[in-house]
Amino acid sequence: MSDISLPENAGNSPQSDAASAEPNQPQRYTPAEIEPKWQARWDADPSLYAADAHDSGKPKYYCLEMLPYPSGALHIGHVRNYAIGDALARFMWMRGHNVLHPMGWDAFGLPAENAALKNNVPPREWTLSNIASMKKQFQRLGMGFDWSKEVTTCLPDYYRWNQWLFLKMFERGLAYRKKSKVNWCPQCATVLANEQVIQGRCWRHDETVVEQRDLTQWFLRITKYADELLTGLDKLEGWPEKVRTMQRNWIGRSEGTNVDFMVANAPASASNGSKITVFTTRVDTIFGATSIQLAPEHAVAKAFAAEDPRLAEEIEALLLQQQKARETDELGAIEKHGVPTGRFAVNPFNGERVPIWVANYILADYGTGAIMSVPAHDERDFEFATKYNLPIKRVIAPNLDTDDLPLPYLAEEEAVLIDSGEWSGEACLEAQDKMAAFVETGSFGSKTVTYRLKDWGVSRQRYWGTPIPMVYCEACGADEPIPVPESQLPILLPEQIAITQEGGSPLGRVPEFVNTTCPKCGGPARRETDTMDTFVDSSWYFYRYTDPHNDTAPFDSAKVNYWFPIDQYIGGVEHAILHLIYSRFWTKVMRDLGLIVNDEPAERLFTQGMVIKDGAKMSKSKGNVVSPDLMIDRYGADATRMYALFAAPPDRDLDWQEEGVAGISRFLGKIFRLTTKFAQLEGGEAGPADAALLRKLHQTIAKVTHDFSGRWHFNTSISSIMILVNEITANEAAIDAGQVTAATVKSTLRSLIQMIAPFAPFLAAELWETLGEQGIVFRHPWPESDAALAREDEISIPVQVNGKLANVIKLPSESTDEEVKAAALLDEKVAARIAGKTIVKVVYVPGKLVNLVVK
Structure with missing residues (x-):
């Protein structure tokens, strides 16, 4: 269950504690009475969790958990995520910080449409109803959110600014429309971004194979920021290395050279088929190129096929093989097939003619869609050349003696060039620079950088999303998008429409939405009927939190500049490539628009472990979801959230066990009994027990404070608190006998209650009042450890x-x-x-x- 188990006597039930206590003392722990009482008080004070003004003089602390999708109900996986952030926010309040801890809803998306199809409930109605239910759950859990900052992304006061920012990107050439091969999920009936295709399948439906289609779509030019997104990762020292590595690999920067191979006897049908540009990271191997291989969809391959029906059929077969392998995520292991075109290209370094092939493993959308094949020094090329009996020519060796050189030989650091004209005998690295310069001098190529990262496709052929603020006018050019004037924003979603999966966006079947007036000529026009990817909504929501009711701008820049960057962001590692890379891109765009000054959205990122139930990740699709409502009804909210923090370190997976919640509930009952028993204690004489109790108290304060300031080992924090409670229990007889001073006991109980406040806020509030303390416990200063007393x-x-x-x-x-x-x-x-x-x-x-x- 955990690296830390409940210490001895931690599981005593509150009922048995009550039976052993004096009959005139209220000892029974009843969370069903305590928790609603305090939640009602907190709800009546909207300023309780509100951030202070900018000039409060306190250091700021922006604590944020990723906003949830309003699916209708929280499960224990949610509880764990938000309990981590809530504990941290409460600790920082007690440490004297001005804390911003907001909450909102990632409210657009496909599940609402699916629910509408299934239940005949409008998506807006379904979504807002779910938000109301989940908000009640958050409140029942005692989460300390500033609800005055609440953001709901499906409401016009939010998505208006999606549209405004989209227009700003369009003005700068960052939003554009083109026909492209796109990822199509047949189950979602919409396009997916590359980042939303996981192992060849839809990110929402891991059983659904993603297809390839040619469609005209809207893209955001994230590649313009590729270098900055990559180099910026080095500055994000507060992010997990795993996340940074995932982003580095996804961006996939490669330095190399574009080289033009002229086509001998180019076909007359090819408008630009007289040359083939290849990208290579190893231009030093170019003398070993023995063929050129093209993707089946390469423009030159199509030009060849246009003049040769037999070749056209063979290329189409290669394309089908490639598409099938891509859709099943087996492209990396595809059996390599190719067909010769009967044409040749000229190597610009030595004038040799090399045959041009079309191969099923070359992708049109990767690099230039063409490669120079160097089989002596590349495993993939060697396999292809061996299969089709193509020449294999050594041009790199560890020394000038190549008689015993095994093939393919992958160049080592000390390798030199052989049979490479004037560069023979040169070290590989030195030759690369010289040969790349030779390419540029000869004007048949250039040094270049390529990326695995592609522009973000944001068009979605669904209803429940932000309308794209563009129109099309026959008179002004049917295919030229025309931006909607800012004064006409927001472009509202019609609320009552028939949602079907007939193909294309449902908005296209709503004449009152589609038909509009052209902003340029005043004539009839039609609106764009695609909506924006829902990751647009979550790319900047945390900025809106700082100024959620602004109706003249996305936010007040002064407010954002005070709160940003986010001091601590918390969420799942599954968003490393999706939300997290998009939000970094969006931040840089808004910086360049002059809206903000920070380069990155969050200074520190924490990715919590998953909650496991019955051997699998807890999720609705697995049918193993545990409702927090059920746990709260049985054991209380404090016990439910405290167990979620105790059962495992927060960065590791947690195996959910209900009996563990019961044990935590009994432990909290023990604290309740001891506090109510000794709340009115007076007198007592100082003795050895005083020193022992104070020593353990101050050791515990030091431990819990350190855990909050370090890696958040809340499980060991709670375990330390349990040991302190056992120390109080061990001295209970001495306290009863007056052998411990009331001052020591009350000081210990006071600090104990402060230390459980981040984990069990309801009980802490109740016991704080029981001790006669004024105000709310988590607005009082955190206890300080006295090193002398702790020694x-x-x-x-x-x-x-x-x-x-x-x-x-x-x-x-x-x-x-x-x-x-x-x-x-x-x-x-x-x-x-x-x-x-x-x-x-x-x-x-x-x-x-x-x-x-x-x-």
């Missing part, structure tokens, strides 16, 4: 001889280094171990160990 009276020091344990000695905690070393030498067991030997060195690691090196 042990004795320290235990292992003594080793040549690295092997000889004994463990106990000394006063204030012992100096020299006193520790002397005590180690005088210990009887140690002395016996070193008798007759020479001490070479005495090594002391303060507070840890002494090691005697002897011979």
